[in-house]
Structure formats: structure tokens, C-alpha cells
Amino acid sequence: MHNRLVAFAPGRVEILGNHTDYNEGVVLSAAIDRGVTVFAHRLLERKVEVSSATNQRTAIVDLDSIGPSTAEPWANYCFGVIQELIHAGLATDGLNIRIDSNLPVGAGLSSSAALEVATAYATIALANGSMDPMEIAKLCQKAENDFVGVKCGLLDQASSVFGEDNKAILLDFRSITAETWLLPAGVSLLLLNSGMPHTLVGGEYNERRQQCAQAAAGLNVRALRDATSAQVLSSRLDPMIKRRALHITGENERVFAGKAALQAGDAAAFGQLMYASHESSRVNFENSTAYLDTLVDIARTVDGVIGSRLTGGGFGGSTVSLIRTERSAEIVAATQERYFKATGAKCSPILTRPSQGARLLQQD
Ligand code: ADP
Numbered sequence: 001m002h003n004r005l006v007a008f009a010p011g012r013v014e015i016l017g018n019h020t021d022y023n024e025g026v027v028l029s030a031a032i033d034r035g036v037t038v039f040a041h042r043l044l045e046r047k048v049e050v051s052s053a054t055n056q057r058t059a060i061v062d063l064d065s066i067g068p069s070t071a072e073p074w075a076n077y078c079f080g081v082i083q084e085l086i087h088a089g090l091a092t093d094g095l096n097i098r099i100d101s102n103l104p105v106g107a108g109l110s111s112s113a114a115l116e117v118a119t120a121y122a123t124i125a126l127a128n129g130s131m132d133p134m135e136i137a138k139l140c141q142k143a144e145n146d147f148v149g150v151k152c153g154l155l156d157q158a159s160s161v162f163g164e165d166n167k168a169i170l171l172d173f174r175s176i177t178a179e180t181w182l183l184p185a186g187v188s189l190l191l192l193n194s195g196m197p198h199t200l201v202g203g204e205y206n207e208r209r210q211q212c213a214q215a216a217a218g219l220n221v222r223a224l225r226d227a228t229s230a231q232v233l234s235s236r237l238d239p240m241i242k243r244r245a246l247h248i249t250g251e252n253e254r255v256f257a258g259k260a261a262l263q264a265g266d267a268a269a270f271g272q273l274m275y276a277s278h279e280s281s282r283v284n285f286e287n288s289t290a291y292l293d294t295l296v297d298i299a300r301t302v303d304g305v306i307g308s309r310l311t312g313g314g315f316g317g318s319t320v321s322l323i324r325t326e327r328s329a330e331i332v333a334a335t336q337e338r339y340f341k342a343t344g345a346k347c348s349p350i351l352t353r354p355s356q357g358a359r360l361l362q363q364d
Pocket residue numbers: 036052053054055073074075077099100101104105106107108109110111112113115
């Protein structure tokens with residue numbers, strides 16, 4: 001029986017397949033080499049104590065009556081996961097959880113899912129339980145949906161769970177399955193934060209979800225997964241709804257083309273799909289910003305960049321670029337300089353590569 005342990009769950013980046021998860025579609029994502037570390041130990045009392053080195057806060061809740069905290073909303077990511085695990089039948093003792101993280105919060109790298117997944121891995125292992133990895137991802141998503149009140153799709157949690165070194169994860173949100181595909185040799189991922197936080201709480205995310213549902217209803221399909229771009233183009237949908245739908249069908253098609261490019265080891269073809277994805281965000285889904293567009297425009301001019309697009313929900317946040325690793329220093333320097341010249345803003349770079357997903361680091 002473990003009394004204390006350390007669990008780690010990574011952040012994630014969506015590489016292709018934007019807003020497809022809640023349309024029962026497909027995504028190519030990767031876990032990154034940064035994330036949330038949870039140090040957990042058992043308590044004799046039936047309570048959950050959570051503290052975070054990131055925000056220097058502590059929150060405590062009674063294990064037998066876990067409810068959302070309004071004073072410490074950040075702790076609800078942990079409380080929600082523990083409550084869902086108890087509902088799923090896990091017999092856990094009281095526990096103390098200390099959080100540390102090297103993921104920027106709210107930068108579109110999914111610190112929230114990393115926090116949930118690391119909490120789940122630690123809590124399950126401390127209780128000597130076991131759970132199917134996809135079930136863990138789903139349970140964490142449910143905690144964020146129901147307990148925290150954010151209607152996120154399953155992408156964030158599943159990517160944090162299924163990551164593998166140097167591999168992209170193809171997640172299918174209809175069959176709820178994951179497979180992994182090796183990236184070509186010599187490439188890295190460069191994440192550039194536009195400096196403008198994403199504001200999904202602003203209602204745009206839910207509005208886009210509603211528009212996608214409206215498009216599926218108009219096309220008479222269960223979800224946009226069941227439509228092709230050709231069908232959408234020849235439909236009689238309202239022009240704005242049509243553009244929204246075209247983004248989703250196009251993204252699903254680009255994910256399958258991306259898988260084929262990875263199978264063929266064709267980095268250049270993959271990069272073109274990333275640029276096409278961004279263009280569709282800009283024009284069809286309108287979830288880009290002038291800052292993100294500037295980053296992608298700059299990427300096209302920098303030697304060694306293979307492809308670039310916004311990643312995550314959009315409306316701010318970050319871009320992801322596929323780059324030649326040997327050129328990374330020059331790419332970062334040139335991009336920062338050109339971005340500052342164009343916008344007066346600074347973009348903070350994170351150079352990363354696809355990395356292993358959630359795991360226990362230590363236990364005794
Ligand atoms: P993202 O998941 O893109 O980083 P979210 O808004 O979904 O952004 O989640 C960020 C929230 O998750 C934070 O506001 C905080 O409540 C919680 N969180 C994430 N990491 C930590 C951490 N290290 N310590 C405390 N809370 C955290």
C-alpha cells in the first residue's frame with residue numbers, strides 16, 4: 001500500500017483538428033514535456049487538503065461532503081476529480097495534495113486538464129485502485145464539465161493521458177479511441193503565446209458549439225463528423241453557419257490527410273495542412289485574432305518553419321508550429337523580433353516535442 005507518491009500529467013497541444021472534439025470528429029494532438037506534478041499523501045482524517053505552489057493557496061474540504069469552493073475555485077479541479085472517483089466507487093482515504101507546475105496557466109496548453117489528470121492518477125494509486133486510461137480521461141472531463149462548470153471536450157484530458165515520446169496522438173471522439181503516430185525525425189514543436197490570454201469564458205466557445213449543433217441539425221446528421229466539406233458546400237445552410245460547419249468538416253479531413261502524411265514521413269505535406277487549418281480558423285470559424293494571424297504570417301517567412309496554426313480554442317492564446325529542430329534558436333529569435341516589430345507585443349516561446357503522458361514518478 002502506498003502512503004505517499006508523486007504523479008505527473010502533461011499539458012497538451014492540438015496539432016490539427018480544431019473544435020472537432022465536440023463534433024464527434026478527430027484530432028491530432030500531443031502531450032508536451034511540461035505539466036503538473038502532484039505530491040500526494042494519505043491523511044488519517046477524512047478530509048482533502050489541496051495546496052498549490054503556483055498560486056500559494058490552500059483549500060480544505062470534507063471528504064464525505066465534497067462541494068465546490070467559491071473562495072478557492074482553482075481547487076475545484078481537484079475536488080471535482082476526487083468526488084467523481086468516489087462516485088465511480090473508489091474507496092479513498094483522506095489525502096493531502098501539493099501541486100507544482102511548469103505549465104503557464106490559461107495559455108491554451110491545458111493546465112486544467114493536467115491538474116485533473118495528475119490528481120486522478122495520484123488519488124487512484126494511493127487508494128490502490130485501477131482504472132482504464134480512457135475512463136480516467138472521461139472522468140476528469142466530467143469533473144471539469146459538471147463540478148467546475150466549464151464545458152470542455154475530451155481532447156485535453158485524453159491527450160494528457162495518451163501522450164508518447166515523439167508521437168502525435170490521433171483521437172477519435174466518436175469511437176473514443178486513441179492511436180499514436182511517429183513524427184518525422186528532426187522536427188520539434190514551437191508554441192508561441194500571442195500574449196493575449198484566451199477568454200473562452202467570454203461565451204464564444206459555447207456559441208461555436210451551438211452553431212455546430214445547428215449546422216448538424218440543418219444537414220440532418222447526428223454530428224458534423226457525419227458530413228463532408230463537399231456536402232456542406234452544396235447545402236442550403238445559412239452562410240455563417242455554413243462557414244462554421246466547413247471548418248469542422250475541413251479539419252476532420254485534414255486530420256486524416258495528416259495521418260497519411262505522418263505515415264509517409266512527409267513533414268512538408270503535414271506543414272501545409274497546418275497552414276490550411278489556420279486559414280480555415282481565420283475565415284470560416286472566426287476564432288483567430290489579429291495577433292495569432294500575425295504569428296502565422298511571420299512563420300511563413302522564417303526559414304525552417306514547416307507549418308503553423310492557432311491551437312486550442314482560439315480567441316487569443318497560442319500558435320503551434322512544426323519546425324526543424326536544428327533551426328530552433330534562429331527561428332525563435334527571428335519570430336520574436338518580427339512579432340515585436342509588427343505588434344509591439346512580446347510572444348513567449350515554448351520549444352517542446354511530443355512527450356510521454358500521465359504517469360507516477362515516485363511512490364513509497
Ligand atoms: P488552461 O487549461 O488552458 O491552462 P483553464 O482556464 O482551462 O486554462 O484552466 C486554468 C485554471 O486551472 C486556473 O485558473 C486554475 O484554476 C487551475 N490551475 C491550473 N494549474 C494550476 C496550478 N498549478 N495551481 C492551481 N490551480 C491551477
